[in-house]
Amino acid sequence: LRNFHDAEDVTQAAFIEAYERLGNLKDPARLGAWLRSITIHRCIDHLRRRVNVTGVEEIDDRLSDPATPHTEMERQELRDRIMAAIGRLNRPMAETTVLFYINGYSQEEIARIQEVPVGTVKRRLHDARNRLKEEMMDVAEDVLKKNAPKENLSERVFNLLCRYDRTGQRGKAAWEATHFLPSGKTLSIEDGKEIYRIGMEGIEGFVQAMKVPHARTRRFALGMMKVMDSVIPRGTKQKEMLINLLIQATRDENRKVRMWSAERLFHLDVDEDRKRREFVPAVIPLLRDPTPRVRRRAAWKLEQWAADVPLEVAALALAEEKDAQARDGMAQLVKAVISAQKPPKAAL
Incomplete structure (x- = not known):
C-alpha cells in the first residue's frame, strides 16, 4: 500500500474479518495462509476503491514523462490502477500475482504458501499476465516487470547444487551421478542445463556449495565445475575463482573430494605452463x-x-x-x- 495509515486500516479490517469468519476455517494448520489471503485481498479492495480508471492513452503519456516529483506521484497512481486491475482477477490468480510481483516471493515459496504445485503457480501467473494485457494493454506488463524481484542466479545455482538424497542411489545422467533431490528424484537434465545457461553469473553458488558440510554436495559441485569451465572465458575473475576452488578442494576433509579435485584440475581450460607451475605442486601432497x-x-x-x-x-x-x-x-x-x-x- 506504501502508506502507513492505510496499512493500519487494512490490517485492522483484515483481523476483524478473520475473527468474524473464524468458523469457516476448516483446517487450523492453514491459519497462516488463510490470514495472509484475507490480508492480500483487503489490500486489493482498498486500492480498488482508491483509484479511478483512466484511458490507456493518458497512462502512456504519463509513463513517458521525465522523472519529477509530480510525475513520480502519477506513476504511483498508475501502480495503484494496476493493483485495482489485479483486484478484478479471480481470487487465487490475484493472490498469486500479488505474492510474486509485489511481495517478491519466489514461485516455490508461493506454492508452499498456497499449498499447490509449482506448476499451478506458473499457470496462474501466465493467465494473470494475459488478463492484465487484455485490460491495460502493455502498460501492466511494463510496470510489473519493473517491480518484479530480480532473480539471484548464484543463489539459484547454490540451491540446485545442494539438492541431495540419503539413499546413495545413482542416476544415468552425468550430473545425476552423485546428487539427488530430497524426494528421491534425481537432479534432472533440465537442472543441469539451467546451471549451464546461468554460466559465469552463478559462480558464487559454487563457492557457497563448497563450504557446506555435506560431502555429497561438494562432490557434485566438483562434477558440475566441468560445465562451468566450458562457459567461463580465460582471464576472467570467475575463472580464477573456479581454479582456486579446485586447488582448495585438494585439501578437503572428504577423500572423494580430494581425489576428484586432482582429476578436475588438469582438465581445466588453462594453459599448460600454468598447470605445471600451480596444479602439479597442488597435487603432489x-x-x-x-x-x-x-x-x-x-x-x-x-x-x-x-x-x-x-x-x-x-x-x-x-x-x-x-x-x-x-x-x-x-x-x-x-x-x-x-x-x-x-x-x-x-x-x-
Whole structure:
C-alpha cells in the first residue's frame, strides 16, 4: 500500500474479518495462509476503491514523462490502477500475482504458501499476465516487470547444487551421478542445463556449495565445475575463482573430494605452463594422502606431468607406500619421472 495509515486500516479490517469468519476455517494448520489471503485481498479492495480508471492513452503519456516529483506521484497512481486491475482477477490468480510481483516471493515459496504445485503457480501467473494485457494493454506488463524481484542466479545455482538424497542411489545422467533431490528424484537434465545457461553469473553458488558440510554436495559441485569451465572465458575473475576452488578442494576433509579435485584440475581450460607451475605442486601432497585410493589416483595423474615432479618426492612416496595397488602406481610414477628427466642420448 506504501502508506502507513492505510496499512493500519487494512490490517485492522483484515483481523476483524478473520475473527468474524473464524468458523469457516476448516483446517487450523492453514491459519497462516488463510490470514495472509484475507490480508492480500483487503489490500486489493482498498486500492480498488482508491483509484479511478483512466484511458490507456493518458497512462502512456504519463509513463513517458521525465522523472519529477509530480510525475513520480502519477506513476504511483498508475501502480495503484494496476493493483485495482489485479483486484478484478479471480481470487487465487490475484493472490498469486500479488505474492510474486509485489511481495517478491519466489514461485516455490508461493506454492508452499498456497499449498499447490509449482506448476499451478506458473499457470496462474501466465493467465494473470494475459488478463492484465487484455485490460491495460502493455502498460501492466511494463510496470510489473519493473517491480518484479530480480532473480539471484548464484543463489539459484547454490540451491540446485545442494539438492541431495540419503539413499546413495545413482542416476544415468552425468550430473545425476552423485546428487539427488530430497524426494528421491534425481537432479534432472533440465537442472543441469539451467546451471549451464546461468554460466559465469552463478559462480558464487559454487563457492557457497563448497563450504557446506555435506560431502555429497561438494562432490557434485566438483562434477558440475566441468560445465562451468566450458562457459567461463580465460582471464576472467570467475575463472580464477573456479581454479582456486579446485586447488582448495585438494585439501578437503572428504577423500572423494580430494581425489576428484586432482582429476578436475588438469582438465581445466588453462594453459599448460600454468598447470605445471600451480596444479602439479597442488597435487603432489596427495601422494602422501591418508587414503590409498587418493594416493593411487594422484600418482596416476602426476605420471602425465612426470617432467615436473621432483624425483626425490616420488621416490620417497614409493619407499613409504604400504598399499599394494598404490605402490604399483608410485612405481610407475617413479619410472616416468626418471624417464622424463633423463637427458636425451647424443646423436651418433
